[in-house]
Amino acid sequence: MHRHPEHTRRWKRPAVLAGMATLGATALSGCGTADEFKRAYLPESVTENGDGIHTFWVGMWIAGMAIAVLVWALTAWCIVMYRRRHEDEVPKQVRYNVPIEILYTVVPIVMVAGLFVQNVKLENDLLNIDEEPQNTVNVVGKQWSWDFNYLDDNVYETGQQAVLTGKDGVAESLPTLYLPVNERTEFVLTTRDVIHSFWVPQFLQKLDMIPGRVNRFQVVPTEEGTYQGKCAELCGAYHAEMLFQVKVVSREEYDKQMQALEDEGQTGFLNEQYDRKELINGEPAVEDRDPGHNDWMLQGGKDEN
Template sequence: MIAFFSSIAAVLVLSGCSAEQFSRGYLPGVPGVTNHTDRIVGLWNTAWIVLWIVGIIAWALMFWAIIVYRRRRGETGMPVQLRYNNPIEVMFTVVPLIITIGFFAFTARDTAAIEAPVANSDVEISIIAKQWSWDFNYVDSNVYYSGIQSQFEGEEGSEAALPTLYLPVGKSIKVELSSRDVIHSFWVIDFLYKKDMFPGKTNYMYFTPQVEGTYKGKCAELCGEFHSMMLFNVKVVSQAEYDAQMAALAAAGNVGQLDGRYDRNQNLPGSNPEIRG
């Protein structure tokens, strides 16, 4: 067992993994990117700790049984068979049940906290997915940005030309998510959370970005031929820089809001009571 853990430690050292990466369970990003990420990291790490404990116990019992009950020299015939051991059978049923209920309870608790609506958010943004790019409506500032599919093949520095969503640091954000055509999924990798976007239905995300920087985003739902090129950036900036970006969009003539008139399917009932009846 000592050799086993020593080999794990050696692999971690040789791979160059830092203490911070280890403490985050090797999830991307840094602590506190949003007000939800530390909660997600905690759930992830707790799950791994429980699973390692269960695994170590299971492996130890397996190797103990292999060694203790191995066939000795000169032994013939079948060994004594163990059947209908009620305590063992109860343990094999109750322990997995407890673990499953525990995982469900903690996941439901954290999901409810992450999904809880925030009344009177500081900033409201409407994001519309389309094959294969993104439209960003900055509702409070009454300006918009319409993106196009990424036009590069991985050359250095080309990510700066991707559609970019600006967010003010330290402000609560309400994001409205919808789709013009097929199912997409809005995913900012370092935010550790994603949400599907359906034609005819509106989903919502609520979070507060807490660390300034540029983050990578992508569609996380296979949505057609150029799905892999449906990329975008997220820039978390100061309030002054955010206001300057809103002014730049207005100066460029991007005033108003992009609506559903360009949606591919105009008759999907979704959550529209006028169509659903």
């Protein structure tokens, strides 16, 4: 029996699209190394917190792909089983199906609830600061650079906005945060002006810096090296140039850097006198508003018990 040309054309386009999708998925699956594929293309972590984040990330991808395969299979089954077989055929009209509607209402709720519980558990682990840190650094965001107060060593590093020339050598001009390897460091995050976000991609963790609020989290770097950091919250015209570096080094090299900062005269604490609000005429000084603020920050932004 000769097949109608229009009927053939109706099948041809979906088949071509399906073939293109399959080829695209195959090509993408071949990109990157085996290790990158195993991490689901998440950056390689260099902190102790990385294992939990990696497990959660890969688990979400596995669950998402399982759901996608199920939906694609059911869609294909419906297309094949309930296709129109004759030109004059009208499919049976069904207004609703209670069991199916209950299924696609309850299952997503259970899935989202499970994802929410796992997300909250991981977030609580990442923001847990109950353990006493070996080092405390006050990271201060500002338009458009960073200041680092090393509270335990009573020294500081101050940065200026990066100038992206497209040439080599820009990295050397960036403010650099030093961390000792295999030691617990607590970041005390504050801002001098607007909302910023402290992000080192290979830490797999970031946290906002909000005016009038102190946020904190802890990390234990496990690998020495130089890592790139940036602001992850749109904060103005030169947000893209708000860059810094992190050097994870041995304890000996860390102590040498702290001594170098002291020798350069960068001692003490860069307090709020440099904040935008402090530079506006008529604004009361931070000491007048809160006489104990600097002492409080030197304690890592923690109230005494």
